[in-house]
Amino acid sequence: MAAVTMVQAINMALARAMAEDPQVVVLGEDVGRDGGVFRATEGLLDRFGADRVFDTPLAEAAIAGVAVGLAAQGFRPVAEIQFSGFIYPALDQMISHAARMRNRTRGRLTCPMVLRAPNGGGIRAAELHSESPEALFAHVPGLRVALPSSPERAYRLLLAAIRDPDPVVFLEPTRLYRAGSEDVADDGKAAPLDRAFVLRPGEDLTLVAWGGVVPMALAAAERLAEEGISAEVVDMAWLKPLDTATLIESVARTGRCVIAQEAARSGGVGAEIAARLAERVLDRLAAPIERVAAYDAVLPYPRLEAHCLPSETRLLAAARRAMGRA
Amino acid sequence: MAQSTDALIGLYRAMCLTRAFDAKAIALQRTGRLGTFASSLGQEAVSVGVAAAMRPEDVLLPSFRDHGAMLWRGVDMAESLLYWGGDERGSDFAGPRQDFPVSVPVGTHAPHAAGVALAFKLRREPRVAVCLFGDGATSKGDVAEALNIAGVWRLPAVFVVCNNRWAISTPVERQTAAETLARKADAAGMPGERIDGNDVELVVETAARALARARDGQGPSLIEALTYRMGDHTTADDARRYRDDAEVSRQWAQDPIARTRRRLVDLGAWGKAQEEGMLAEHAAAIERAVERYAATPAQPPVTLFDYTYANLPAELAEQRAAFRPEDA
Ligand SMILES: Cc1ncc(C[n+]2csc(CCOP(=O)(O)OP(=O)(O)O)c2C)c(N)n1
Numbered sequence: 129m130a131a132v133t134m135v136q137a138i139n140m141a142l143a144r145a146m147a148e149d150p151q152v153v154v155l156g157e158d159v160g161r162d163g164g165v166f167r168a169t170e171g172l173l174d175r176f177g178a179d180r181v182f183d184t185p186l187a188e189a190a191i192a193g194v195a196v197g198l199a200a201q202g203f204r205p206v207a208e209i210q211f212s213g214f215i216y217p218a219l220d221q222m223i224s225h226a227a228r229m230r231n232r233t234r235g236r237l238t239c240p241m242v243l244r245a246p247n248g249g250g251i252r253a254a255e256l257h258s259e260s261p262e263a264l265f266a267h268v269p270g271l272r273v274a275l276p277s278s279p280e281r282a283y284r285l286l287l288a289a290i291r292d293p294d295p296v297v298f299l300e301p302t303r304l305y306r307a308g309s310e311d312v313a314d315d316g317k318a319a320p321l322d323r324a325f326v327l328r329p330g331e332d333l334t335l336v337a338w339g340g341v342v343p344m345a346l347a348a349a350e351r352l353a354e355e356g357i358s359a360e361v362v363d364m365a366w367l368k369p370l371d372t373a374t375l376i377e378s379v380a381r382t383g384r385c386v387i388a389q390e391a392a393r394s395g396g397v398g399a400e401i402a403a404r405l406a407e408r409v410l411d412r413l414a415a416p417i418e419r420v421a422a423y424d425a426v427l428p429y430p431r432l433e434a435h436c437l438p439s440e441t442r443l444l445a446a447a448r449r450a451m452g453r454a
Numbered sequence: 455m456a457q458s459t460d461a462l463i464g465l466y467r468a469m470c471l472t473r474a475f476d477a478k479a480i481a482l483q484r485t486g487r488l489g490t491f492a493s494s495l496g497q498e499a500v501s502v503g504v505a506a507a508m509r510p511e512d513v514l515l516p517s518f519r520d521h522g523a524m525l526w527r528g529v530d531m532a533e534s535l536l537y538w539g540g541d542e543r544g545s546d547f548a549g550p551r552q553d554f555p556v557s558v559p560v561g562t563h564a565p566h567a568a569g570v571a572l573a574f575k576l577r578r579e580p581r582v583a584v585c586l587f588g589d590g591a592t593s594k595g596d597v598a599e600a601l602n603i604a605g606v607w608r609l610p611a612v613f614v615v616c617n618n619r620w621a622i623s624t625p626v627e628r629q630t631a632a633e634t635l636a637r638k639a640d641a642a643g644m645p646g647e648r649i650d651g652n653d654v655e656l657v658v659e660t661a662a663r664a665l666a667r668a669r670d671g672q673g674p675s676l677i678e679a680l681t682y683r684m685g686d687h688t689t690a691d692d693a694r695r696y697r698d699d700a701e702v703s704r705q706w707a708q709d710p711i712a713r714t715r716r717r718l719v720d721l722g723a724w725g726k727a728q729e730e731g732m733l734a735e736h737a738a739a740i741e742r743a744v745e746r747y748a749a750t751p752a753q754p755p756v757t758l759f760d761y762t763y764a765n766l767p768a769e770l771a772e773q774r775a776a777f778r779p780e781d782a
């Protein structure tokens with residue numbers, strides 16, 4: 129077992145899935161010889177050949193649409209969009225077709241595809257390379273949306289996504305691609321579908337996060353512990369469908385919830401989480417639910433980006449407010 | 455390559471059935487027994503002709519106006535009525551199980567054809583994906599992307615533009631400055647051909663050539679079949695708001711059905727007796743289909759939850775459990 133980065137873990141999961149299922153194919157811009165601009169598909173062309181790994185023309189609607197056609201024919205395409213900032217032409221295919229194919233043919237044709245894309249900020253990249261559009265997909269019945277937050281969870285969630293018989297949008301936090309490494313056993317074990325991870329147990333407060341801000345939530349929990357506050361950290365991992373049971377169980381117990389969301393605040397997945405908690409455990413809340421999110425501003429270029437995105441400082445302030453220690 | 459007389463009779467009958475089915479569907483809509491319906495009046499030769507050139511194992515990706523092709527491929531008229539009547543089960547047809555359901559977002563199925571064709575190519579199967587769309591669809595990026603990718607990868611696909619001159623109220627001249635829609639093939643590096651889409655024999659022959667080419671590993675083609683939308687865009691449209699009746703009347707001279715009948719009569723292969731027999735046969739078959747359609751038991755309302763995912767996720771299972779049909 130070797131220590132791997134998240135991008136290596138993704139590569140490992142792709143290779144594993146391709147080795148165990150000949151229907152799994154990989155397509156996207158520069159995914160072949162170049163191995164993807166982040167190297168997520170490195171070595172796959174050499175190992176599995178040109179019948180399993182295809183470089184596509186620069187055409188996002190077609191990348192998703194070709195995947196729909198392949199999937200309807202029984203393949204399990206894993207399509208890469210180079211950055212989630214360029215995923216929007218593929219939205220039409222995902223919403224109008226991938227998400228609906230099973231329903232509109234009553235199961236005759238289905239769409240077991242994965243649309244992968246690097247997601248989120250914190251990498252000082254050019255315009256439209258740092259957005260977090262996950263809520264656009266999480267709104268759509270028929271889709272699944274997953275975001276990993278560590279190498280191991282990336283490996284297991286991606287295997288779950290590829291094996292799932294329905295379309296999954298898999299958004300990989302770019303800032304975590306090489307942020308650290310950990311031992312990941314290449315054992316082919318998938319994470320459970322639609323289930324959140326409780327990464328750190330706690331009693332006073334629940335910190336809910338997903339994707340790129342999960343390490344921030346874990347760091348905040350560490351700081352809070354020094355202040356005598358026991359914070360539970362829940363990594364949602366799947367934003368569609370949402371693991372309401374884990375959320376409810378945690379917040380009913382702690383009575384306080386702070387949601388950390390890298391995407392813009394309004395209409396984000398955090399709003400849905402807050403709504404579900406309000407519906408189910410309002411009477412157990414000792415403090416208002418807090419949301420720490422990007423401001424509802426156009427995401428600034430790198431020089432101001434950090435001022436817009438959630439920070440550990442803002443997260444800690446929200447947690448202290450919830451604890452009545454502001 | 456002219457069709458054999460028997461084959462031509464088959465095409466003629468299929469076009470007539472399509473037209474009779476179409477008229478029935480409109481009548482059902484007018485009397486509240488069907489939802490909005492898109493008539494294929496006047497363009498039957500394109501839809502039927504293209505399907506007739508296909509093999510059963512090929513895959514059709516139709517537009518919403520391709521009843522002719524779908525019926526030829528074995529979709530039951532009752533299934534088609536079920537679809538237009540607002541029931542998802544209409545696309546779970548028993549016949550061509552791998553054919554796609556109609557595409558409602560215009561042109562968005564063109565990339566699927568590339569994907570299906572890629573599947574055939576990867577499995578080294580001698581099969582072809584056949585995609586039908588309208589003149590309006592050729593303005594869409596999806597279509598351009600699909601043609602381009604099919605060209606680069608030399609996919610076994612045939613793209614057919616049914617140029618019926620109109621996209622709702624927009625005439626094809628306002629759709630493109632290109633001289634022909636067939637020329638869009640040039641940019642994708644595939645052969646493109648404009649043909650008279652009201653000549654069913656020519657449609658079959660041209661499509662057959664393109665299919666053979668694709669099957670033989672020589673890549674995709676684009677066919678522009680010129681025809682005319684004789685009816686309203688759909689039952690929800692009134693074409694008199696934007697086009698002259700005189701133009702429509704002139705187009706009747708090109709009616710593909712009348713043309714084919716004349717040809718059969720000239721060949722001595724068709725007469726009054728056959729015509730009357732066929733019409734009665736079609737009327738009876740359509741009546742039976744309408745009866746099957748009307749007698750189809752309704753879907754239990756709760757099934758609205760059941761095909762969103764392969765397995766009900768917890769949150770949806772919860773909504774399903776709380777669902778009460780009487781609340782609607
Ligand atoms: C993407 C998209 N835009 C708009 C519509 C509404 N609409 C339905 S059919 C149509 C015109 C289509 O014209 P064409 O492609 O020529 O096909 P035809 O109707 O002539 O068969 C329009 C605008 C739609 N269904 N999909």
Ligand SMILES: [Mg+2]
Nearest residue numbers: 588589620621
């Ligand atoms: Mg048209």
